[in-house]
Amino acid sequence: AAQTMEQLVSLSKRRGFIFPGSAIYGGLQGTYDYGPLGVELKNNLKLAWWRANVWEREDMEGIDASILMNKLTWRYSGHEETFVDPMVDCKGCKMRWRADQIAGKCPSCGSAELTEPRPFNLMFKTQVGPVPDPESFSYLRPETAQGIFLNFKHVLDSTSRKLPFGIAQMGKSFRNEITPRNFIFRVREFEQMEIEFFVKPGEDEAWHQKWVEDRINWWLSVGLSKDNLVPYHQKANELAHYAKATVDLLYRFPHGLEELEGIANRTDYDLGSHSKDQGSLGLKARVAPNSHSTEKLTYFDAETKQHVVPFVIEPSAGVDRGVLAVLSEAYDEEQVKAAPADRLKPVEEALGTFLKSVSRNEKLTADAKNALLAEGERIAGALGERLASITGLLSMPGAESIEVAKKLRGQVDPVVDEFYRTVLHFKPRLAPIKVAVLPLKKNHPGIVGVAKGIRRQLQSSGSMRVVYDDTGAIGKLYRRQDEIGTPFCVTVDFDTLGDGKDTSSKDTVTVRHRDSMAQERVAISELETYLREKMS
Ligand code: ATP
Incomplete structure (x- = not known):
């Protein structure tokens, strides 16, 4: 979670x-x-x-x-x-609050100088x-x-x-x-x-x-x-x-x-x-x-x-x-395999530099600064386990305005891609996208033709949202689908065409499972039934 x-x-x-x-x-x-x-x-x-x-x-x-x-x-x-809710104003910073949700102090400036509660419809x-x-x-x-x-x-x-x-x-x-x-x-x-x-x-x-x-x-x-x-x-x-x-x-x-x-x-x-x-x-x-x-x-x-x-x-x-x-509940940041210390070291240094520049940055609001520092500390506290959250840290308000964020990202991205993943473990029936069909090579007409055909066929069954995605290498595509909670990826490769080493795999595809990351070969003719059974 x-x-x-x-x-x-x-x-x-x-x-x-x-x-x-x-x-x-x-x-x-x-x-x-x-x-x-x-x-x-x-x-x-x-x-x-x-x-x-x-x-x-x-x-x-x-x-x-x-x-x-x-x-x-x-x-x-x-x-x-x-x-009606009871409303109070802070006499100091003029912010307005629900009296029963604050403990007698303005959450924004900390002042205890509040007006009497009055009803607000x-x-x-x-x-x-x-x-x-x-x-x-x-x-x-x-x-x-x-x-x-x-x-x-x-x-x-x-x-x-x-x-x-x-x-x-x-x-x-x-x-x-x-x-x-x-x-x-x-x-x-x-x-x-x-x-x-x-x-x-x-x-x-x-x-x-x-x-x-x-x-x-x-x-x-x-x-x-x-x-x-x-x-x-x-x-x-x-x-x-x-x-x-x-x-x-x-x-x-x-x-x-x-x-x-x-x-x-x-x-x-x-x-x-x-x-x-x-x-x-x-x-x-x-x-x-x-x-x-x-x-x-x-x-x-x-x-x-x-x-x-x-x-x-x-x-x-x-x-x-x-x-x-x-x-x-579905959200998780998982380590796929342990990152060795020599790969983490440069990231740790870049994170340190980033946090230093955050605390010195005068353009940031106090809120943005505190949020960034708190999140940075949290990650630094257990870098090995939380590395994947740096991607989140870098998209927080304020982070993009800092030049060194780019450097940190350059250090982090390859390590995160290799050793971590963010995943949404939705029940398949809640997942926004049920199946992503991925071509192993995006410029190969044979592979692309079969992959797009599978997408059309699965989509026409009407019971699930199916997308085609060729915007990256296969490992990257799996991570992207993990991150949005797609329970199944279907990959079309040379074996599917009968052009690979394994000719017995002709007309089959790889089905890759989001949670276990396990992969298996399934005949195209059985794919729809196979997926539908797992879709509860
Ligand atoms: P709260 O005490 O959190 O203001 P409430 O007791 O006034 O909620 P109800 O009037 O019981 O809420 O409304 C039923 C449900 O509607 C809540 O359980 C909640 O899931 C949802 N809900 C109520 N107010 C909001 C809101 N402002 N934003 C989002 N969901 C809300």
Whole structure:
């Protein structure tokens, strides 16, 4: 797994997983863009979730509701009144912070001179329609859940579902976070994967427990390890006002153990809050009086001939936090073979020179300088094991502005290529690219023809993304695919054509496995079946 966020930020940028948003205009804090590999990874994660929770269950329907909703939604959901964080300003450097996330001191300048905390609503307000009248506004949704509650009747009536059943939805949410930070962990625009599971009152506790288990198992199925995934039962004084019980699934991110998903027992609060004639519903939750709703969001129980307001179990996960967790878990820097001391010595010297020039460099901001020095020290501490992270160090902000970085890179690159590799051990089904087809020689028409043919054929199977890559020597190509987590490389060589020493290998290719680096010969005619079997 990754040890620092820097390793992930740097790999993401270098190889095209995730970029800072609006970079050429100086960025927009709390926004990130998914690049060519990032979008594949994110789509694969979302598809895995949809498959497990909608297709493979018999008690679930999916929807895709609007991001913009009638503003009354947010009054009755409680968000206008309670979706607030306490905000403080630093009187020294004027930075703004969430009071509950700092320990009484400004994290930027260290001053303890802070203003009193004041409430700040996290919803983005936006004008709806051409007339800027003070009433024609709404909010960008801060969660997808409300779209499900407002469609409860629609789904019930159109599908004739019986309790218990759930509605699942994935989509964008927006929160004007006071201090977005930690890469894509806390951003202002993000995606959620949410389920509202409706059950009979009285069955809620058992279903809550069951969902906690299901969700843990799903995260394990996409590659997170048990050691890094920790369920946390919220204490009574930590619960949101609508929740009877909440279990957070915490993940050991590079910056610490933090929430990946929350699984709450929301009782009949939501359906009750959005209903008319609340007095007649026998609600267990305390809700604000609703004078606008035109519906009772109830379920008719045919057995007891009674209308009930279902209880709701809500497993609510962040897609971006999921991507970050999967990426972090998959990341590894590995030694392929031990580098001899005489090869490391020049690198050690070049690293020393680089760090010296960093500490003397007046053009660097204090933040960039400290980050570079800390990372440099970390690598120097165990150079033999961590050599591969120098590549990351050199793509950190500030590093490129230092002339000696080039020299260090010149020393490091050949050693890293020979003795180390960075690898993403994704589950094959999450890998952005499943197979890379590589020609042993890029100018040989026979080899190139066969390789491109294999790529086309595998791609047309429709079940995996397959690429052709001829941008380097074969060893370099393997390392590049390791670094982006491609589980299989297929190499076409002279033996494939029947032109090599081994004529019995005609019409076979080398399949090279990412994790074990083992290679085997497979007949082209069996390749697709072979790969498909290993693709879970
Ligand atoms: P936190 O306490 O970290 O702010 P939360 O408890 O407010 O999170 P929920 O309202 O429970 O979060 O949202 C459900 C899920 O949505 C979270 O578990 C998280 O994965 C994701 N999420 C919430 N806020 C953000 C954000 N600003 N950036 C990325 N993902 C988020």
